[in-house]
Amino acid sequence: xxxxxxxxxxxxxxxxxxxxxxxxxxxxxxxxxxxxxxxxxxxxxxxxxxxxxxxxxxxxxxxxxxxxxxxxxxxxxxxxxxxxxxxxxxxxxxxxxxxxxxxxxxxxxxxxxxxxxxxxxxxxxxxxxxxxxxxxxxxxxxxxxxxxxxxxxxxxxxxxxxxxxxxxxxxxxxxxxxxxxxxxxxxxxxxxxxxxxxxxxxxxxxxxxxxxxxxxxxxxxxxxxxxxxxxxxxxxxxxxxxxxxxxxxxxxxxxxxxxxxxxxxxxxxxxxxxxxxxxxxxxx
Amino acid sequence: xxxxxxxxxxxxxxxxxxxxxxxxxxxxxxxxxxxxxxxxxxxxxxxxxxxxxxxxxxxxxxxxxxxxxxxxxxxxxxxxxxxxxxxxxxxxxxxxxxxxxxxxxxxxxxxxxxxxxxxx
Amino acid sequence: xxxxxxxxxxxxxxxxxxxxxxxxxxxxxxxxxxxxxxxxxxxxxxxxxxxxxxxxxxxxxxxxxxxxxxxxxxxxxxxxxxxxxxxxxxxxxxxxxxxxxxxxxxxxxxxxxxxxxxxxxxxxxxxxxxxxxx
Numbered sequence: 001x002x003x004x005x006x007x008x009x010x011x012x013x014x015x016x017x018x019x020x021x022x023x024x025x026x027x028x029x030x031x032x033x034x035x036x037x038x039x040x041x042x043x044x045x046x047x048x049x050x051x052x053x054x055x056x057x058x059x060x061x062x063x064x065x066x067x068x069x070x071x072x073x074x075x076x077x078x079x080x081x082x083x084x085x086x087x088x089x090x091x092x093x094x095x096x097x098x099x100x101x102x103x104x105x106x107x108x109x110x111x112x113x114x115x116x117x118x119x120x121x122x123x124x125x126x127x128x129x130x131x132x133x134x135x136x137x138x139x140x141x142x143x144x145x146x147x148x149x150x151x152x153x154x155x156x157x158x159x160x161x162x163x164x165x166x167x168x169x170x171x172x173x174x175x176x177x178x179x180x181x182x183x184x185x186x187x188x189x190x191x192x193x194x195x196x197x198x199x200x201x202x203x204x205x206x207x208x209x210x211x212x213x214x215x216x217x218x219x220x221x222x223x224x225x226x227x228x229x230x231x232x233x234x235x236x237x238x239x240x241x242x243x244x245x246x247x248x249x250x251x252x253x254x255x256x257x258x259x260x261x262x263x264x265x266x267x268x269x270x271x272x273x274x275x276x277x278x279x280x281x282x283x284x
Numbered sequence: 285x286x287x288x289x290x291x292x293x294x295x296x297x298x299x300x301x302x303x304x305x306x307x308x309x310x311x312x313x314x315x316x317x318x319x320x321x322x323x324x325x326x327x328x329x330x331x332x333x334x335x336x337x338x339x340x341x342x343x344x345x346x347x348x349x350x351x352x353x354x355x356x357x358x359x360x361x362x363x364x365x366x367x368x369x370x371x372x373x374x375x376x377x378x379x380x381x382x383x384x385x386x387x388x389x390x391x392x393x394x395x396x397x398x399x400x401x402x403x404x
Numbered sequence: 405x406x407x408x409x410x411x412x413x414x415x416x417x418x419x420x421x422x423x424x425x426x427x428x429x430x431x432x433x434x435x436x437x438x439x440x441x442x443x444x445x446x447x448x449x450x451x452x453x454x455x456x457x458x459x460x461x462x463x464x465x466x467x468x469x470x471x472x473x474x475x476x477x478x479x480x481x482x483x484x485x486x487x488x489x490x491x492x493x494x495x496x497x498x499x500x501x502x503x504x505x506x507x508x509x510x511x512x513x514x515x516x517x518x519x520x521x522x523x524x525x526x527x528x529x530x531x532x533x534x535x536x537x538x
Contacts, residue, residue, distance in 0.1 A: 141473070180538070187439055190367030197387060221374040228370040228379070230363070230386035303425060306417035336442065337424055339449035340508060368442040376446065376511035 008065075010123040015063040017109060018102065026055050029094075029101045036097065038090045042081070050077060051094075054135075058098060062127050067134045074138030082139075082146055091139045095132045102128070161192035167199040168269050169231075172262075174207035182218035189222060193231045200269040201226055204262045206237030216245045223256060232272060233257060236265035287312045289319055294326040295396055297389070300335050309345045316349055320356050326403075327396035328353050331389055333364030343378040350383040359399050361385065363392035406467040406478070408433075412452075414483075415461035420452040423464040430466050431477055436537055444477060444535055447515040450508045451481035451531055459485020459528065469534055476517075476536040484528040491523055 018025065030051050033039060039047050053073065061070040078091070106124065110117035162170045171189055193201065203222070205211075211219070223233045234257045238246075246253060259265040287308065290297040296319055298312060316328060330346060332338070350360040361384040365373070373379070386392040410430060412423040427448040431441040448464060455462035462483025469476035488494045495509050509531075513519040518534040 144473075186371060187367065190370060194367055194387070197391075199387075199391075221371075224374045224379045225367075225370040228365045228373060228385050229367065230391055303421045305421050336428070337445045337449050339446055339453065340511070341453060368439045371439060372442045372446040372515065375443065375514045376450070377514075378511075 007123040041084045074135045078139045078142035099128045169198045169201045172204045186222045202234045202265040204236045211242045234265045296325045297329045299331040328360045329392040361392045410466040412464045414455045423452045424449040443515045447512045459483035482530040487525040488523040
């Protein structure tokens with residue numbers, strides 16, 4: 001308990017020092033930031049403005065020993081600077097620079113009283129580490145959130161389920177498929193079958209360059225799951241390489257409905273649907 | 285939990301109400317077979333719309349129902365498998381191979397009617 | 405470090421339904437999509453079924469999983485039954501000793517993200533599976 005009180009006492013002294021020398025220390029910090037070529041995407045004025053806010057939040061976190069306000073500021077800052085292309089190492093870098101600038105000023109102030117310097121540093125370091133951690137984690141989390149959002153947007157765009165005519169869906173797959181995208185694709189298609197009451201689905205994979213075993217398995221599962229919903233799947237645009245992969249994992253291509261190109265696939269789909277329409281037209 | 289079996293012309297319709305235990309499924313299997321024999325039904329629709337999990341036992345029971353009923357000269361179609369359930373089933377390797385499936389009751393009836401015509 | 409723990413004793417086919425329903429609601433509570441909750445509930449159903457068919461009775465424990473940046477669910481199926489003599493064989497598709505489809509364990513492995521099994525002949529089996537929220 002006594003130790004804790006002493007540490008708080010020291011932090012108070014420290015905070016007073018940082019407030020008193022705010023202008024000078026902030027200048028020094030900004031100078032170090034441009035020297036080390038961090039935050040190059042931002043103008044000098046912007047860096048100065050942000051540095052001021054970070055400095056004040058930093059001192060406040062030391063004073064109150066609570067990190068919520070700093071955390072909120074870090075998140076807000078990240079939100080603003082991530083679209084500008086600021087990288088994780090830059091954010092971590094500037095916080096470590098500030099930690100360094102402040103530690104140096106403590107050395108300068110207490111260099112005659114070595115014992116006191118040690119005690120001050122003991123109080124300062126854990127708090128400074130926690131601050132650096134808070135800012136870095138806040139930035140990384142925000143970055144991850146942005147990346148996730150972008151990935152989702154890209155995925156939505158890249159897997160359109162198109163209804164070309166009643167009860168017929170086309171799913172043109174283009175580009176690289178990873179397991180995550182494959183799964184999303186399947187879920188979208190299955191939902192599409194249900195909402196459009198689709199009877200036939202044409203999956204066109206002409207635009208898929210390569211397919212590894214995992215993704216090939218996904219394709220097979222998509223075909224099987226669609227059938228469980230009562231829809232027939234026709235796969236078109238199967239390259240010889242992908243056909244080979246499917247055979248390698250033990251897919252019986254004879255069981256899978258494959259047609260050379262998309263046009264042929266749509267024609268077969270219409271034949272399947274036409275047969276159905278005729279049967280329904282007759283009275284029971 | 286009883287599974288109600290509805291008779292509509294030559295077709296029997298069994299609707300799964302909610303999560304069924306193994307005992308319920310076994311009961312359903314024997315009840316359906318009995319009724320197919322009794323009413324000389326030509327088709328059976330098993331509606332699983334309400335089922336939120338289809339594990340290996342449920343899936344095997346459905347296949348058995350379809351096979352036994354085929355031996356009795358009737359056709360079975362499973363309707364209403366939910367997209368999420370279908371996804372989980374194929375992950376487990378449960379594909380109901382050899383069993384007819386349709387989107388819903390309406391589609392199931394259309395499928396059976398068409399089957400009956402070609403069988404005539 | 406988990407906050408919730410739900411234990412379901414498994415001794416009959418009725419308990420299988422209870423276990424998977426509890427698993428689904430916990431998964432939804434933890435923020436899993438309903439598609440993922442279905443995968444988790446299906447895995448629980450298979451694990452509980454293994455307990456009923458091979459060991460007679462046992463337990464399913466459901467827990468939340470708190471990672472540093474993500475959340476997940478842990479399902480532990482344990483019994484004191486006869487154990488699995490050849491685990492690697494049981495993990496291959498198509499293997500079965502009780503007349504079931506024999507797709508249980510490999511299937512469960514595909515439904516979940518992490519899979520661990522510990523089985524000692526004569527002492528019992530413990531399967532721990534985890535799934536993380538994407």
